[in-house]
Amino acid sequence: MKVLVIFLVFCCLQASLACYCSLDHPQKKFCKADYAIRGKIISKEKVYPHTNPTIAPTSETTPSPVVNFAEPVGFGPVGFGGMAENPSLPGDSKRPIAIKYFVRVEKIYKGKDLMPEKKVEIITPPTDSLCGITNLEVDSVYLLSGRKWEDDLRIETCGWIAKYDDLTKRQRQGLKKTYNNCDDCQIQLCYGPYCPTKLQESLCMWDSSGLFEDCEGKYAHCMENKRGKCVWNGKSDYKACKAKREAEKDARLP
Template sequence: MLSIKGVLYTLTVLILWRADQLVDACSCAPVHPQQAFCNADIVIRAKVVGEKEVDTGNDIYGNPIKRIQYDVKQIKMFKGPDQDIQTIFTAPVSAVCGVTLDTSGKKEYLISGKAEADGKMHVTLCDYITPWESMSSTQKKSLTQRYQMGCECKIVRCPSLPCAISAPEECLWTDLMMEKQVYGSQANEYACVKRGDGSCSWYRGVAPPKKEFLDIEDP
């Protein structure tokens, strides 16, 4: 039978272990699809057709660094190098932001990520990765027509009310507060576009904004 001292010691160990687990967990703030596009080095539409664990060198202690390599079939590149992306790398587990993708080759994804020094593409749970079929028609069109126009703008998330922009080049993202969901109408149907006077404003619609909107119109 454990003594009181033994019980306290066991509880302390469990608490410390749990705290260590929480520290190791991956945590990401949600981003508007446009902001994700602007922040990414590479944005593609692709199918994942294979997966394997690979060694990518050693850490400072000489231990092998494991990563998951996804083999992909690129359908379209929206942003990135002038060459097809054939492999994508991610961490081996979700606790360190590793991404799990369907490797059957039947599911299409929009995948955004970073380009590494050697030209390889790396993705994490903090990157915007979503099934292509779940995207709105406006989002799909914006990948080639509108998001790039707003990359000099800043989309500011409203975490609680009241909230407001602090500069004219900001657009206030209120989906969470107004619609009680992270990806609501502003994420699905709007882009934050820079206007002629240097300010930024939400614009809704599939077609590129008219010149008149960029000069004088309200959204």
């Protein structure tokens, strides 16, 4: 019986520490971020508290200063969702309090004033359950978008993090130009029959029932048309994707 109680408590604790992110279009993630770059991961290290100087980081660099993830990091109420609470107990110097990535900046899409150097340090919470990005590969090139809190550049699961080679042509164009429209139109999630049928003045409705083939996320951006209505704008690949989605939807109907 005691074992069962302990197991249930452990499961509840794990659930309470789980990372939760709202579903967002890439354009909305770009607009929420303080910066967005294309960067190559040079190296990474775990950051430990200074309470035990014998605990060494995972690279040959000098130990990093303490990063307090118990403070708000800007990803919660102001935009990205998720949680950022340091799970390490006071004096628990054997558990990392952050992961630090050393990044060579190849291209800046947003936040040029936050990138004074070609090489930057970006930190993230130490575990997946705290919305940390723990699996970036050294020598790989990524799109990294995140927030700045105090003097730190930060990334978390709820931001837009992806291998650059995995981005579609339209997403890359969005980073360079079309995603910069963050004021005229907003992207609102809706579901199937509950989505408005008429165009909205300030909203592009993103139907989550069609995300099995995410045409808007991969091939379109939200913009204001000449009539002042917000619409999804895309080219031939967007139209082809929508046609395929509709055909698959009809095929599933009884």
